Amino acid sequence: MAKLPKPKELVEEIDYTPPEGPWMETRPEFKPGTYGYGVKAKNLKVLGLPNQRDFYPSEEDWQLPDNWKEIFLEGMEDRLNRFRSFRLFMDICVRCGACADKCHYFIGGGDPKNMPVLRGELLRSIYKRYFTTSGKVFGKLAGARDLTYDVLKEIWYYVYQCSECRRCSVFCPYGIDTCEITMMGRELMNLLGCNLNWIGEPVANCYRTGNHLGIEPQGITSIFEFLRDELEEITGVKVDLPFNQKGADILVIVPSGSYFADPGTYTMSGELLLLHYLKEKYGLTYTFSTYASEGGNFGLFTSNEVAKRLNAKMYAEAKRLGVKWILGGECGHMWRVVHQYMATFNGPADFLEVPRNPITGTVFEHAKETKMVHICEFTADLIKHGKLPLDKSRNDHWVVTFHDSCNPARGMGFFEEPRYVIKSVCNNFYEMPENTIREKTFCCGSGAGLGSDENIITRMRGGLPRANAVKYVHEKYGVNVLCCICAIDRASFPPLLDYWVPGVDCCGIHELVANALVLPDEERGVRKRTKDLRGNPLKGYEDLVEEE
Amino acid sequence: MPVVEYKGKKFEVDEDGFLAGGIDDWCPEWVDYVKEQEGIKELTADHWKCIHFLQDYYKKHGIAPMVRVFSKVTGFKLKKIYELFPSGPGKGACKMAGLPKPTGCV
Numbered sequence: 337m338a339k340l341p342k343p344k345e346l347v348e349e350i351d352y353t354p355p356e357g358p359w360m361e362t363r364p365e366f367k368p369g370t371y372g373y374g375v376k377a378k379n380l381k382v383l384g385l386p387n388q389r390d391f392y393p394s395e396e397d398w399q400l401p402d403n404w405k406e407i408f409l410e411g412m413e414d415r416l417n418r419f420r421s422f423r424l425f426m427d428i429c430v431r432c433g434a435c436a437d438k439c440h441y442f443i444g445g446g447d448p449k450n451m452p453v454l455r456g457e458l459l460r461s462i463y464k465r466y467f468t469t470s471g472k473v474f475g476k477l478a479g480a481r482d483l484t485y486d487v488l489k490e491i492w493y494y495v496y497q498c499s500e501c502r503r504c505s506v507f508c509p510y511g512i513d514t515c516e517i518t519m520m521g522r523e524l525m526n527l528l529g530c531n532l533n534w535i536g537e538p539v540a541n542c543y544r545t546g547n548h549l550g551i552e553p554q555g556i557t558s559i560f561e562f563l564r565d566e567l568e569e570i571t572g573v574k575v576d577l578p579f580n581q582k583g584a585d586i587l588v589i590v591p592s593g594s595y596f597a598d599p600g601t602y603t604m605s606g607e608l609l610l611l612h613y614l615k616e617k618y619g620l621t622y623t624f625s626t627y628a629s630e631g632g633n634f635g636l637f638t639s640n641e642v643a644k645r646l647n648a649k650m651y652a653e654a655k656r657l658g659v660k661w662i663l664g665g666e667c668g669h670m671w672r673v674v675h676q677y678m679a680t681f682n683g684p685a686d687f688l689e690v691p692r693n694p695i696t697g698t699v700f701e702h703a704k705e706t707k708m709v710h711i712c713e714f715t716a717d718l719i720k721h722g723k724l725p726l727d728k729s730r731n732d733h734w735v736v737t738f739h740d741s742c743n744p745a746r747g748m749g750f751f752e753e754p755r756y757v758i759k760s761v762c763n764n765f766y767e768m769p770e771n772t773i774r775e776k777t778f779c780c781g782s783g784a785g786l787g788s789d790e791n792i793i794t795r796m797r798g799g800l801p802r803a804n805a806v807k808y809v810h811e812k813y814g815v816n817v818l819c820c821i822c823a824i825d826r827a828s829f830p831p832l833l834d835y836w837v838p839g840v841d842c843c844g845i846h847e848l849v850a851n852a853l854v855l856p857d858e859e860r861g862v863r864k865r866t867k868d869l870r871g872n873p874l875k876g877y878e879d880l881v882e883e884e
Numbered sequence: 885m886p887v888v889e890y891k892g893k894k895f896e897v898d899e900d901g902f903l904a905g906g907i908d909d910w911c912p913e914w915v916d917y918v919k920e921q922e923g924i925k926e927l928t929a930d931h932w933k934c935i936h937f938l939q940d941y942y943k944k945h946g947i948a949p950m951v952r953v954f955s956k957v958t959g960f961k962l963k964k965i966y967e968l969f970p971s972g973p974g975k976g977a978c979k980m981a982g983l984p985k986p987t988g989c990v
Contacts, residue, residue: 373899390885538988545946548988555945562953596950597990632988788987790899827990 338369340792343835347800352446359454360461360481364493366394369793371496372786375536380529382540383642387529393492400528405483409466411527415520416467422520425512426463429456435504435514440779441497444797449494452504452514458491459521492530495521497794499786500637501742501779518784523639531638535785538634542646546629547592553626559595560608560624567605570867573855575612580657581623585694587654588624590665591631593823594844600826602869603666603844607711610724610849616856618695618723622663628653631667632823636677637785644681647673651682654707661691662708666844668783668822671710672747679705696721710744712821712845716753719760725854728763730865732875734848735764737806737815739829740777741822751775754821757845761852766813772805780820782828795828796835803836810840817841819848890917900975903982907942910982918980922970931968931980934958938981948974948983 341349355362374391381388386407389399401407416423435452437443442450449455457479464471464480471480481487500515525531541550551559560577568574578584588611594604614620628649635643654662664670679685688707691700698717700709718724738758744750751774759765772778781798782791809815818829818840829842847869857863866877873880885896885904893913896904901921903909915935919927937958941949948954951973955962962973969976974985 376898534987541988549947549986549990552946555947558945559950559953562950562956566952593988593990596947596986596988598951601950601952634988 338367338790338793340369340796340835343796346793346796350444350446350797354448359448359457360476363486364449364490366489366493367793369791371493371794372532372534372788372791375529375531375533379533379536379540380531383543383645385529385531385642386527389529391530391533393489393530398489398528398530400530404488404528407527408483408488408524409462411524412462412520413467415523416463419516419520421513421516425456425514425517426460426467428510429453429460429512430510431457432509434507434509435512438504438507439498440501440503440781440801441499441794441798444781444800445794449490450497452508452512455494455498456512456514456517458487458494459517462487462491491521492525495525496532496786499742499779499781499783499798501783502746503742503776503779506746506775519636519640522637526639526642532785532788534788534791535634535637538632538785539638539642539646542630542634546625546627546649548630548632548634549592549596551592551596551629556595556626556629563595563601563605563608566871567609567869570869570871571609571855571865572857572863573609573612575608576615577608578621578623580625580627581621582657584621584623584657585660586620586622587628587657587659587662588622588665589628589631589650589662589670590624591667591670591823592629593632593827594665594667597823597827599830599841599843599847599870600823602847603826605869606844606846606848606850607665610715610846610853613724613853613855614695614718620694623657623659625653625657631665631670633670633673634785636669636673640677640681643673643677647678648682650678650708651685651688654685655687660689661703662688663711663714664708665711666821666823666846668741668743668824669747670743671750672743674706674708675748678708693717695723710750710753712750712757713753715846715849716756716760719757724849725859726761726849726852727854728761728852730851730868730874731762731848732764733868733872734762734817734843735766735813735815736762736817736819736848737766737768737809737813738773739768739780739802739806739818739820739825740773740775741820741825742777742779742783744821745777746775749775754819754845757849758819761848764813766809766815768805768809772801778802778805780822780825780828780832782832783822783824787824787828792831796832799828799832800836803832806833806840807837810837815840817843819843819845821845888917890914900979900985902979902985906984907939907982910939914982915980918976922976922980924968924970928968930960934960934965934968934977935981938978938983942981942983948978948986
């Protein structure tokens with residue numbers, strides 16, 4: 337494992353001076369801490385993916401098939417023909433440089449090949465050489481180069497240093513989405529069995545058990561029972577845990593990170609409390625599934641084909657259980673898959689109804705195609721209609737800022753609902769600077785399968801711009817918690833913030849919602865809430881909790 | 885896959901030094917090996933309580949327990965777990981018990 341330098345040392349290492357010599361002749365150095373481990377054969381076997389062997393990126397020999405070059409180029413041709421966006425993005429870049437300083441990996445590292453324009457150029461040079469007349473005739477003069485073993489390794493290194501966050505695409509005057517170039521690059525790498533294990537293993541687990549972590553049904557229910565008991569200690573309410581219930585109105589799908597990893601588990605508890613409240617008060621019927629037990633989809637970081645296979649379980653389970661529509665949890669890239677791919681991957685879901693909130697009557701017209709609603713818009717709708725009694729002061733121990741998680745933000749334009757909910761349940765909310773939020777939000781630096789420990793230096797570098805904006809509101813307003821709606825965020829922010837901005841915590845929105853939600857016994861004055869979902873004292877109850 | 889040798893036994897390990905064959909390849913010598921790696925002076929009943937709980941949980945559920953479950957069942961606060969296993973519940977305790985490292989949004 338690479339040793340992580342101290343924050344000050346890492347900042348001092350940032351150097352924006354480009355290396356001497358032409359970029360085509362500069363080879364990447366596979367430094368420990370800047371890339372993830374290669375995929376294991378056992379994980380490739382589960383999905384029947386090509387070139388099944390343990391892959392070690394740091395080794396000279398990648399154990400590729402003899403015809404690796406043909407496989408790569410044929411795969412590229414196939415994709416150029418199938419995806420018009422890919423061919424367009426290969427063709428139209430004018431190298432204006434608008435994107436150059438917009439990538440968090442470039443800002444936090446200074447490697448020019450992390451400029452989106454140059455990241456794209458790595459693959460574009462191959463496109464030019466083999467698929468354009470100018471490149472075939474003029475070669476290097478036309479920006480073309482041969483696909484060699486070294487070039488392949490270079491492309492690999494940089495497609496796994498892009499978190500597919502799409503920030504650069506916001507600034508491109510042509511709308512080139514480097515994320516989609518990275519996705520194609522990764523598809524080609526997967527034709528040669530060159531995935532990261534941090535992606536390959538969750539994918540294999542998900543295909544086998546239904547979730548990235550490989551948790552089996554009895555494991556899932558036992559975790560939920562644990563969360564239920566903890567929640568009961570705080571609130572006095574023993575929430576229902578409906579699993580695999582046929583005939584429920586709504587199927588609830590959350591990322592497995594929410595019910596396995598802290599602080600996501602508090603978000604999960606918050607969602608459990610809210611849903612139980614709605615059941616008791618308004619008769620909402622819902623169910624979780626031990627089969628569709630993952631909202632996330634690391635297939636998206638592998639290939640369209642794998643993403644489609646993993647995504648299929650959502651509709652299959654909704655159909656089997658006979659629910660009306662699907663409610664999705666606080667997950668990031670799940671929403672990119674749902675919003676942009678699911679309907680064409682596995683639709684039409686004509687056996688489901690256009691989602692309608694049975695409590696408020698609101699019809700979620702925009703979800704007509706996918707039949708899937710984000711829990712934040714569901715909650716925002718409930719609040720707007722006055723269906724939730726809320727006591728904002730129960731979050732007074734938090735001074736909150738909101739991180740627009742990349743995929744809900746740029747993948748589906750989800751900006752207002754999370755803010756509306758946060759402002760309805762918290763008194764202290766402050767925005768980070770304008771250039772770092774909403775569609776210009778900065779990535780956590782660990783998305784798209786880059787969140788492994790061994791990739792720690794790239795992660796801390798990539799997360800620097802986001803952390804820097806957090807530092808600004810931390811120092812200016814005393815912000816002590818970064819709220820976000822993505823499980824990768826909730827896993828990657830704690831170490832990132834510890835490193836760059838110690839003293840700032842991380843949470844999901846529904847943790848805050850559940851803190852503020854006034855339960856029936858509390859409304860009647862029979863019981864008082866003295867602790868938040870984490871078991872920490874609410875403001876004004878510090879002494880009481882101490883005495884316990 | 886790299887192989888480490890310890891007290892006449894050979895263990896296949898992954899890049900992070902976790903037992904590649906998982907719990908099936910686990911044996912007391914592995915515990916001694918990790919103990920040495922971790923710089924733990926003496927293995928106490930508390931260490932064994934953790935190891936046994938992790939292995940039982942893993943056999944039953946196919947995954948390591950969440951940290952909060954681990955802490956609650958053993959009765960050890962996170963600080964105490966770090967005292968027992970300096971690399972923490974994942975890289976220390978799970979490694980010693982022969983469990984794999986969880987992957988995904990974690």
